[in-house]
Amino acid sequence: MKKLLKNVLLSTTLMGTALTSVSVQAATDNSAINKIQETGELRVCFEAGYVPFEMKAKNGQFIGFDIDIARHMARSMKVKFVPVNTAWDGIIPALQTGKCEVIIGGMTVTPLRNLQVLFSDPYLEIGQTVLLSPELKGVVKSYRDLNDPKYTISSQLGTTGAEAAQKYLPKATLNLFETSADAALQVKNGKADAFVYDLPYNAIYAAEHKDSVFHLNTPFTYEPLGWAVRHDSVTFVNFLNNYLKRIKGDGTYQRIYSKWFESHTWMKNIQ
16 A cells, blocks of 8 residues: 555656656747747847848848748738848847747758757749859859869859859868958959859849849759748747748739849849
8 A cells, every 4th residue: 555655656756856857848849939929029040141142132122032921920920020230140149048039041951050959841832053254154054163273263152052162172272251242243243253152042133233243043952942040939930830831822922023033023123
């Protein structure tokens, strides 16, 4: 009897400990959601300048594919959208220190980043391409041809473009810049032979600067883009995944996608 009672007490204690653990985990998982609801704000980190995902318009407002999705997400949560423009190399620390609740900024899901943040399901899939000096058109037919000490490559610091250049073009000289605009300008101004970066950005840049760059538009990497949150925000990831399914199902996603990727009328509004 004593042994039975002891086992019952032990089971009760273990159950209580488990319930407490679950309660703590639930509270932790809800931290981001709770903060958004308590403040009435959805603070979103991104770096303006990534065409056509997030840009600064001539009137000073932030516009772009990610911005429209973030605004719609905030409305669906019945909270205010608060943009947090952040330098790319500091964007994950900004999330981790609570300056924003989510990164919606064309971030590629990578194993290394996944150690630092939680990702939603991919909302877009892209790859790296090359903007080439017009003088090399017909000479360089593939990214592989650039893996030569005689070539200089540019890309943006802290991006998967830089990682791809380092991995696939180790023999070339690689120069990294703080912004994608500065890195692409190196090719336009004849200071670099090629610029390695994301397909959407390169496609639009090439359309705007036909005489100064040539686009090798076949992606040579596979890169899923995801929304990033802190590791203590499991419940928020669940919300994001369900939100993504809903906007893809009701036509909202396609409407926003068409606006920014299938039309270029917005170009006249950016700085």
